[in-house]
Amino acid sequence: MAQAAVRFDQVRKNYGRQTVLQGIELDIAAGTSFGLVGINGAGKTTLIKCLLDFCHIDAGCIEIFGTRHSDSRARARIAFLPERFMPPYFLTGRDFIGYMLALDERAAEADKVRAMFAALDLDADALDKPVRSFSKGMTQKLGLAACLLSEPDLLILDEPMSGLDPLARAGVKRLLRQMREQGRTLFFTSHSLSDVEEICEHMVVLHRGRLLFCGSPRALVHEHAGESLEQAFLNCIGSDAHG
Numbered sequence: 527m528a529q530a531a532v533r534f535d536q537v538r539k540n541y542g543r544q545t546v547l548q549g550i551e552l553d554i555a556a557g558t559s560f561g562l563v564g565i566n567g568a569g570k571t572t573l574i575k576c577l578l579d580f581c582h583i584d585a586g587c588i589e590i591f592g593t594r595h596s597d598s599r600a601r602a603r604i605a606f607l608p609e610r611f612m613p614p615y616f617l618t619g620r621d622f623i624g625y626m627l628a629l630d631e632r633a634a635e636a637d638k639v640r641a642m643f644a645a646l647d648l649d650a651d652a653l654d655k656p657v658r659s660f661s662k663g664m665t666q667k668l669g670l671a672a673c674l675l676s677e678p679d680l681l682i683l684d685e686p687m688s689g690l691d692p693l694a695r696a697g698v699k700r701l702l703r704q705m706r707e708q709g710r711t712l713f714f715t716s717h718s719l720s721d722v723e724e725i726c727e728h729m730v731v732l733h734r735g736r737l738l739f740c741g742s743p744r745a746l747v748h749e750h751a752g753e754s755l756e757q758a759f760l761n762c763i764g765s766d767a768h769g
């Protein structure tokens with residue numbers, strides 16, 4: 527069996543009296559692509575924050591490539607793009623990419639950076655502009671470029687397509703498929719079920735802090751008798767609402 531890139535074991539997270547995650551059991555095999563879906567407030571971002579040790583968990587444990595998630599060495603193989611990505615406003619695009627790669631003790635190779643910007647349809651002029659002058663979509667592309675250029679073993683993206691136009695979305699999907707072909711592990715949230723269907727071998731449905739489904743998009747359609755992935759997803763969370 528492939529090594530688990532990430533393992534959640536009976537994870538619970540409370541915010542005050544509210545239980546936001548409960549009994550989360552999930553193995554993400556190394557080299558696979560996982561989509562995490564759920565309605566607003568389901569707990570997707572909280573699950574990622576727990577994984578990255580940005581917040582304390584109330585029960586259970588999490589491992590990243592076999593190392594406890596709270597050990598900083600566990601996170602050395604990860605690149606992460608948050609839901610609301612805000613790079614320091616005073617940096618240029620080039621500075622930001624340079625600093626992010628320097629954290630990994632890597633140099634930014636000009637050719638690779640230019641090729642990545644082109645693949646994301648981000649104008650090379652953005653390298654010399656301060657990020658405060660970027661549009662929302664340009665900022666998102668800069669964050670994606672930094673994550674992808676760091677060539678991580680595990681890529682964690684919280685709504686990577688947010689704010690992107692159709693051309694850029696197609697570019698990102700191509701790049702994410704390439705990451706997979708290189709044997710990297712991909713774990714991302716999305717409200718676009720068609721993107722999940724296109725990119726992911728596996729998906730998980732999180733609803734009211736519980737995992738209702740883990741399997742292939744095709745299996746979700748099969749198990750929840752949907753005509754489409756969207757209908758199957760609605761049936762899946764509906765069965766929880768009424769069950």
Ligand SMILES: Nc1ncnc2c1ncn2[C@@H]1O[C@H](COP(=O)(O)OP(=O)(O)OP(=O)(O)O)[C@@H](O)[C@H]1O
Nearest residue numbers: 541542546564565566567568569570571572573609
């Ligand atoms: N820092 C916090 N303090 C208190 N409650 C929080 C905090 N962060 C999130 N929550 C609550 O936890 C629940 C899950 O939020 P979370 O951000 O994980 O949802 P999500 O699935 O990522 O939603 P969205 O699709 O809107 O991004 C919500 O009820 C939210 O109000």
Ligand SMILES: [Mg+2]
Nearest residue numbers: 570571572609
């Ligand atoms: Mg979220």
